[in-house]
Amino acid sequence: MKTKLHSLFIGLAVLAGVQQVLGQAIVINSFSQNGVLVCSGLQTGTLFSVQWASSLSGPWQTNWAGLTGVAVSNSGTNTVSVPMFYRVLGVASTNAATTNAPAGMALIPAGTFTMGDNLDGESDALPTNIYVSAFYMDANLVSYSQWQGVYSYATSHGYSFVDAGLGKAANHPVQTVDWFDCVKWSNARSQQAGLTPVYYTDAGLTQVFTNGDNGTTVYQNLAAKGYRLPTEAEWEKAARGGLSGQRFPWGSTISESQANYYAYPNPPNSGGYTYDLGPYTGYNTNFDTGSYYTSPVGYFAPNGYGLYDMAGNVSEWCWDWYATPYGQPSNTNPTGPVGPLSYRVLRGGVWSGSADNARCAYRFNYNPAVAVNAVGFRCVRGL
Numbered sequence: 001m002k003t004k005l006h007s008l009f010i011g012l013a014v015l016a017g018v019q020q021v022l023g024q025a026i027v028i029n030s031f032s033q034n035g036v037l038v039c040s041g042l043q044t045g046t047l048f049s050v051q052w053a054s055s056l057s058g059p060w061q062t063n064w065a066g067l068t069g070v071a072v073s074n075s076g077t078n079t080v081s082v083p084m085f086y087r088v089l090g091v092a093s094t095n096a097a098t099t100n101a102p103a104g105m106a107l108i109p110a111g112t113f114t115m116g117d118n119l120d121g122e123s124d125a126l127p128t129n130i131y132v133s134a135f136y137m138d139a140n141l142v143s144y145s146q147w148q149g150v151y152s153y154a155t156s157h158g159y160s161f162v163d164a165g166l167g168k169a170a171n172h173p174v175q176t177v178d179w180f181d182c183v184k185w186s187n188a189r190s191q192q193a194g195l196t197p198v199y200y201t202d203a204g205l206t207q208v209f210t211n212g213d214n215g216t217t218v219y220q221n222l223a224a225k226g227y228r229l230p231t232e233a234e235w236e237k238a239a240r241g242g243l244s245g246q247r248f249p250w251g252s253t254i255s256e257s258q259a260n261y262y263a264y265p266n267p268p269n270s271g272g273y274t275y276d277l278g279p280y281t282g283y284n285t286n287f288d289t290g291s292y293y294t295s296p297v298g299y300f301a302p303n304g305y306g307l308y309d310m311a312g313n314v315s316e317w318c319w320d321w322y323a324t325p326y327g328q329p330s331n332t333n334p335t336g337p338v339g340p341l342s343y344r345v346l347r348g349g350v351w352s353g354s355a356d357n358a359r360c361a362y363r364f365n366y367n368p369a370v371a372v373n374a375v376g377f378r379c380v381r382g383l
Contacts, residue, residue, distance in 0.1 A: 029077070036301060040077040050304075079302070101136050102381065106306040108238045110134040115236050115326070117361045119247055124324040125361040131332045132237045137230065138378040140297040140308050141316070143167070147174035147185065154188030159210045161185070163371045172294045173314045173376040179344050179368030180213040182229060182317050182377045189379065190226030197221075198228040214369035217340070220319065227379040232320040232363075233334050234380060235347045239310040239360045241303030247359045249303035249310045253277050254358060259312035260284045260295040260351045261358050276355040283351065292373040293351045311349050311358040314376035315366075318345040322365035344368040346375060 029038040037050065101107045110133050116125035144167020151165065161184065166176040177185075187197040187209055199209040200219045209218055220228060230238070241249045248254050255277040256263060262283055266272030269281060282288075287295045298308045320336025321327070322343040328334030336345070343365035349358030352374055356362060366375065 036079060038077065038079050042076050042078060078306075104139055105136040105381065106139050108132075108135050108137050108234070108305055108380075111237075113237050113240060114244055115233055115361075117245065117247070117359075119245075119252075119361075120356060120359070122361055122363075124326075124363055126325050128326065129331060130233050130237070130328075130334065132233055133333055134383050135230075135234060136381045136383065137234070137238050137305075137307060138380070139302070139306055141173040141314060141376050141378050142185075143171055143297050144174045145170035147177070150185055150189045150192060153192045154185060154210075157188065157191070159184055159188050162213045162369075166373065168290055168292060168294045169296070171296045173297055173309070175292070175294065175314050175373045175376045176371045177376065178213065178371040179229075179317050179366075180216060180218070181371070183218060184209055184211075186227040186229065186379055190224075193227075195226040195381075196224040198224045198226045220335075222335075222382065225382050227381055229317055229319045229377060230380045231333070231335050232318045232326070232345045232347065233328070235316065235318050236360055238305060238307055238380075239303070239348065241305045241307065241310070243304065247275060247361075249307075249360060250301070254311070254355045255279065256284050256286070258300055259309075259349065259358055260287055260293070260300070261312040261349055262352055262354050264354045273355045287351065295351070309348070311360070312353075313351055314348075314374055315346040315350045315353075315364055316348045317368075317375065317377040318347055320345045322363070342367070350374040 026039060026041045029040055030036075039050075110131075112129055112131045114127050115130045116122065116127045118127055144165065147165045147167070151161065155161070161181045163177050163181050165174045165181075167174050183199050187199050190197045191208075197208045198220050200221065201207045201209050201212065201216060203219055205219060205221045209216070222228075239249050240246070243249070243251075246252050248258070250258060253275045254261070256279065263276055263278045263281055264272045265276040265278035265281065266274050272281075283293050284295070287293045295309075295313055297313075300308065300312075302308050303310055321339040321341040322345045323337040323341065326334070327337030329338075344367075346364035346366050347362075349362065357364070366372075
């Protein structure tokens with residue numbers, strides 16, 4: 001089989017307002033055939049940028065794409081996913097006082113992105129330009145062990161839950177948790193960490209949401225810096241990882257090596273998905289044991305923002321009520337339509353769902369009072 005080799009063009013990049021120090025040893029350690037770029041020598045507590053293109057010819061302003069505002073890890077070495085067979089122009093670092101993300105979280109930089117796409121005829125995800133302020137997001141789905149730790153704290157501090165949550169193993173995502181329980185859990189996580197809770201049961205934001213489920217009206221205080229569910233717009237911006245116009249967080253095709261989903265490629269299946277590379281039909285064979293087929297959190301490569309499982313594994317609850325199309329009153333930090341409506345938004349695909357469900361733009365909707373073994377969540381925090 002012929003493979004196309006990566007070409008590397010390494011150069012200094014000068015960003016607006018950034019002084020790139022000559023002689024600073026930012027090194028690209030490796031750039032593998034599957035598009036995984038490893039670079040080191042980055043200064044802890046800064047952001048860095050990567051630029052790439054499919055051709056080195058032509059004006060870079062129109063041909064180059066990339067990731068910006070990616071937080072440097074504590075080790076100074078970062079791994080990012082670059083679309084396959086692209087050339088890397090360079091890596092640049094910039095100081096930023098707000099880049100020290102909380103442990104286990106990644107900084108999602110502020111900016112405008114295209115929410116939705118018209119690649120596959122989605123009627124409820126029409127392309128819309130959305131501005132989202134910077135925020136932190138859990139790098140991983142909430143694991144079963146993480147859920148249990150906060151759940152134990154919560155139930156000993158006046159919280160009650162409808163569902164205790166389930167997980168295939170401690171390092172697998174928690175699932176069988178309804179929307180209300182995830183919101184209460186987020187409040188408990190905030191209080192356990194000494195942060196101001198986000199969710200309340202009164203419009204005056206005085207009664208912290210600790211008890212209740214179906215039928216409870218929940219208000220959110222976005223000025224609080226505690227843990228909360230992402231808005232639908234925040235989720236999609238984060239899932240895209242700095243890319244634009246792609247089906248998935250890494251590009252426009254999907255295979256079992258990139259996500260935990262139900263493969264249905266075409267060929268060999270009539271009516272299958274041309275962008276599903278399988279290589280077989282069915283559940284991911286690495287995880288199809290037990291009563292549900294989740295995979296360990298962080299098993300697959302992260303996207304450009306350092307987030308794992310933004311496609312497949314379990315679907316993720318978002319804050320927004322579901323409407324067609326999005327129903328947001330504003331294109332700046334939208335929080336969805338005013339409820340109550342019937343369903344909340346789910347995003348991200350699922351181990352039992354096909355490749356189309358795992359696309360960044362795909363929108364699910366589900367009864368917020370129902371818990372199933374295909375649905376989990378992750379939290380975000382404001383800066």
